[in-house]
Amino acid sequence: MNVEKFNYDNQIVKLFLIATVVWGIVGLLVGVLIATQLYIPELNFGLSFTTFGRLRPLHTNAAIFAFVGNAIYTGVYYSLQRIAKARMFSDVLSKINFWGWQLIIVLAAVTLLGGFSTGKEYAELEWPIDILIAVVWVVFGINMIGTLIKRREKHIYVAAWFYISTFVTVAVLHIGNSIEIPVSFLKSYPVYAGIQDALVQWWYGHNAVAFFLTTPFLGLMYYFLPKAANRPIFSYKLSILHFWTLIFIYIWAGPHHLLYSAVPNWAQSLGTVFSIMLWMPSWGGMLNGLLTLRGAWDRVRDNPVLKFFVIGVTAYGMSTFEGPMLSLKSVNALAHFTDWIPAHVHVGTLGWNGFMTFGMLYWLVPKMWKTELYSKKLANVHFWIGTLGIVVWVIPMWWAGITQALMWKEFTPLGLLKYSNFLETVLQIVPMYIIRSLGGLLYLTGLLIAAYNIFKTMAQGSFEANEAAEAAPRGSITEKLKYGMIHRYLESKTLLFTALAFLAILLGGLVEIIPTYLVKSNVPTIASVRPYTPLELEGRDLYIKEACNSCHSQLVRPFRSEVERYGEYSKAGEFVYDHPFLWGSKRTGPDLHRIGGKYSNMWHYLHMENPRSMSPGSLMPPYPWLIENQLDLSSLKSKISAMRTIGVPYEEGYEEIAEAELNEQAQKIAADLLDSGILIDSDKEIIALIAYLQRLGTDIKIDVAENK
Amino acid sequence: MKFSNYLSSIENVAIYPIITLILFFSVFVGALIWIYTRDKEYISELENIPLDNDNFNKNAENENESN
Numbered sequence: 001m002n003v004e005k006f007n008y009d010n011q012i013v014k015l016f017l018i019a020t021v022v023w024g025i026v027g028l029l030v031g032v033l034i035a036t037q038l039y040i041p042e043l044n045f046g047l048s049f050t051t052f053g054r055l056r057p058l059h060t061n062a063a064i065f066a067f068v069g070n071a072i073y074t075g076v077y078y079s080l081q082r083i084a085k086a087r088m089f090s091d092v093l094s095k096i097n098f099w100g101w102q103l104i105i106v107l108a109a110v111t112l113l114g115g116f117s118t119g120k121e122y123a124e125l126e127w128p129i130d131i132l133i134a135v136v137w138v139v140f141g142i143n144m145i146g147t148l149i150k151r152r153e154k155h156i157y158v159a160a161w162f163y164i165s166t167f168v169t170v171a172v173l174h175i176g177n178s179i180e181i182p183v184s185f186l187k188s189y190p191v192y193a194g195i196q197d198a199l200v201q202w203w204y205g206h207n208a209v210a211f212f213l214t215t216p217f218l219g220l221m222y223y224f225l226p227k228a229a230n231r232p233i234f235s236y237k238l239s240i241l242h243f244w245t246l247i248f249i250y251i252w253a254g255p256h257h258l259l260y261s262a263v264p265n266w267a268q269s270l271g272t273v274f275s276i277m278l279w280m281p282s283w284g285g286m287l288n289g290l291l292t293l294r295g296a297w298d299r300v301r302d303n304p305v306l307k308f309f310v311i312g313v314t315a316y317g318m319s320t321f322e323g324p325m326l327s328l329k330s331v332n333a334l335a336h337f338t339d340w341i342p343a344h345v346h347v348g349t350l351g352w353n354g355f356m357t358f359g360m361l362y363w364l365v366p367k368m369w370k371t372e373l374y375s376k377k378l379a380n381v382h383f384w385i386g387t388l389g390i391v392v393w394v395i396p397m398w399w400a401g402i403t404q405a406l407m408w409k410e411f412t413p414l415g416l417l418k419y420s421n422f423l424e425t426v427l428q429i430v431p432m433y434i435i436r437s438l439g440g441l442l443y444l445t446g447l448l449i450a451a452y453n454i455f456k457t458m459a460q461g462s463f464e465a466n467e468a469a470e471a472a473p474r475g476s477i478t479e480k481l482k483y484g485m486i487h488r489y490l491e492s493k494t495l496l497f498t499a500l501a502f503l504a505i506l507l508g509g510l511v512e513i514i515p516t517y518l519v520k521s522n523v524p525t526i527a528s529v530r531p532y533t534p535l536e537l538e539g540r541d542l543y544i545k546e547a548c549n550s551c552h553s554q555l556v557r558p559f560r561s562e563v564e565r566y567g568e569y570s571k572a573g574e575f576v577y578d579h580p581f582l583w584g585s586k587r588t589g590p591d592l593h594r595i596g597g598k599y600s601n602m603w604h605y606l607h608m609e610n611p612r613s614m615s616p617g618s619l620m621p622p623y624p625w626l627i628e629n630q631l632d633l634s635s636l637k638s639k640i641s642a643m644r645t646i647g648v649p650y651e652e653g654y655e656e657i658a659e660a661e662l663n664e665q666a667q668k669i670a671a672d673l674l675d676s677g678i679l680i681d682s683d684k685e686i687i688a689l690i691a692y693l694q695r696l697g698t699d700i701k702i703d704v705a706e707n708k
Numbered sequence: 709m710k711f712s713n714y715l716s717s718i719e720n721v722a723i724y725p726i727i728t729l730i731l732f733f734s735v736f737v738g739a740l741i742w743i744y745t746r747d748k749e750y751i752s753e754l755e756n757i758p759l760d761n762d763n764f765n766k767n768a769e770n771e772n773e774s775n
Contacts, residue, residue, distance in 0.1 A: 083757050157757040223758050232755035237743045244739045248732060504735070507728060 004152065004473050007466035008081045010368050012094040014463065016074040017364065019102060020357065021451050023070055027062030028444040034059055035437035037621070038588070039430050041612075044621035049113040051621045053547035057124045058112045063349060064122060064212065066105045071357040072216040073097065073140070076163050078364060079223040080147055083157040085471040089146025093139050100136035104129060116186040119544035119580050120201050122208050123177050127188045130178040137174065141167040148494040152471040156494065158239045162219030164494075165247050165501040169211040172505060177204035183642045184635045187541075191646045194575030195263050198583060199255065206254035207505075213348060214316075215247070217356050221289050221313065224360050228305045234291035238284055244504075245281035249274055251505045256327035259336065260557040261583065262572040268329075275327035282320030289313040304379035308359030311387055315351020319344060334409075337553055337587040339429070340401030343394045350390045350443055358382065358450060365454050369461025378453045386446035393439030400432035409561040417564055422590040423615050430619075526573035529699045531648045532692070534662040537639060538631055539692025542685055543582065546623065551588035554696065567594030567697065574699060577648050589620060596698035601669055602676035604690045626686040631666075633659060665691060 034055045037043045044051045117124040180188040255271030300306045322344050366373050407425040410418040556562050558569040611620035640655040670682035
């Protein structure tokens with residue numbers, strides 16, 4: 001049998017591996033800082049770019065796309081070459097993938113701190129970066145599929161299936177959710193509005209969890225767990241069933257993020273049903289991972305790699321049980337908007353993604369540097385400190401979430417809200433916030449120990465950029481002649497498979513979203529709902545820039561406790577001009593949908609300047625720069641015309657008079673503030689923000705008044 | 709509001725959920741059939757892909773076992 005000699009590219013794996021560790025430290029550091037800001041608001045430093053609203057998206061993006069993203073590339077670039085018995089398709093594409101991704105991360109950090117944000121969770125980056133992401137991602141895909149096409153191994157191992165579905169789905173999700181109309185170089189509006197935008201966003205958001213945080217890591221599990229345990233996966237047949245059921249079902253579950261919202265009921269039910277179904281394939285995968293270690297548990301005791309994998313896979317099992325449970329409407333009614341949700345998310349990211357990554361790093365570095373791990377003891381310390389960190393992070397947040405939700409819903413015997421002041425329910429859980437930040441600090445400490453251990457291991461070993469390998473080529477010429485067309489068909493299976501996976505995930509998305517497009521009656525219109533005035537529109541963009549929606553929802557759910565606290569529950573028709581929707585997913589502060597008209601302009605002014613002057617003990621950071629900064633009107637005209645293009649009924653030529661109207665409204669607010677003893681120019685940012693806040697949720701109040 | 713209200717103006721809309729159901733169900737059944745008709749040798753070849761390509765030495769597995 002003739003054998004071909006070739007080299008595996010370890011250099012690219014090394015680069016991604018180092019990036020994983022570096023960005024992991026950065027992402028966790030920001031996480032610990034924002035966790036601390038929640039109980040020491042002084043740590044916002046009174047500066048725009050160090051305030052919670054700017055840092056929170058930086059933390060989520062760094063953790064997901066920088067830390068986990070680079071970990072995915074590390075694992076894929078190592079394992080794919082081995083299971084294909086081939087070097088990566090193109091070294092140039094590998095390099096473009098690496099440097100392009102790091103460039104995206106740096107650009108993301110700079111723009112997010114600068115307040116350039118689309119306002120959509122986990123998709124905050126503005127359009128030029130979106131395009132760059134799409135390009136680099138496609139480069140990754142071509143490189144991966146190219147490698148599989150030129151593979152020497154006859155079969156495609158199941159890990160590669162997960163990698164391909166990751167590539168295909170993330171591409172579809174990213175492009176689908178980023179269809180936006182540019183206003184200026186770093187500002188855009190999504191073409192979708194209101195409930196459509198919400199459905200598209202959570203179709204994306206949920207499946208970003210599915211296909212960025214789950215499927216690639218299942219692929220890594222199916223490769224690195226057998227490697228580390230030195231035995232094949234428990235059941236290969238189960239892994240095939242796991243794969244198809246998972247990707248078919250996952251894509252449908254997005255609407256469970258929108259239960260009790262203004263989204264149509266059938267879509268909510270669809271999300272719930274598929275979330276419950278999802279439990280089966282998820283646990284099939286978890287059991288497949290854990291049972292691989294059957295009869296080898298003694299090895300787990302003295303092998304740090306296996307220890308990390310066991311906790312990682314167990315955390316996967318826990319969070320995939322918790323997920324379906326949280327999508328039951330009755331549980332969701334309690335948990336949604338509370339700290340239970342970040343607790344759920346962090347079981348997944350810290351436990352599943354983090355620990356699988358650490359296990360993989362501890363296995364890869366000695367292997368690629370041809371040495372032993374520098375210190376097994378330190379790895380064990382990391383394991384325990386990390387596990388403790390997760391526990392100390394998650395349990396207080398479960399506790400906080402349930403406590404606060406129960407307080408929100410509690411009535412006195414006379415039928416009044418027991419805790420009518422929202423702040424009371426926040427102050428109750430501050431001790432939990434303190435403990436949570438310590439959990440984060442422990443976890444970060446573990447990573448720092450790992451970084452030291454990995455660095456020392458690299459220093460004592462010798463790295464080989466190109467690892468020599470040999471394998472027989474796939475399919476000789478005589479075979480090709482013998483089987484003819486059929487054989488060629490089988491060889492092209494990589495592409496066929498990619499197409500099938502594409503079809504599977506596309507169906508779910510289309511069924512979810514198409515109905516909201518086709519039929520107008522899907523969004524019952526409310527006659528009194530008008531487009532925002534130019535000043536309100538500018539104020540809304542400031543709301544997005546400061547990411548107020550990180551901590552405030554704009555969605556009153558149809559519960560007695562919420563209607564009592566906030567006012568009339570939110571209707572789908574109220575959001576038809578909301579590009580993007582700003583419902584939020586967490587209430588660190590109260591809901592703002594009915595804030596309009598509730599307080600005076602003066603109250604808002606003083607509250608933004610120093611929240612604690614109006615609400616003693618408030619955790620909200622101050623926003624002094626809104627009072628100093630002049631409102632930037634340079635793109636007002638293009639904002640109006642962009643909005644018109646995507647369906648907001650501003651009259652033709654309205655942009656010409658928009659600025660005059662804006663000034664008129666601003667002067668009214670400034671005059672009102674002056675009456676209250678506050679002297680401020682009408683061209684400051686705070687005026688626009690106040691205009692927007694005072695407008696929020698007031699449209700249907702007019703309707704009610706007229707009907708009376 | 710009911711699902712059918714939203715979609716009533718799309719012609720023959722009832723066929724779509726049925727097509728989707730049939731498609732999903734057949735993929736699931738197809739996967740099951742495929743899985744259960746594979747012979748043991750084929751599956752064992754597949755599941756050993758990650759383990760049998762250590763180039764340094766082919767007997768790595770046995771060596772590690774004895775460690």
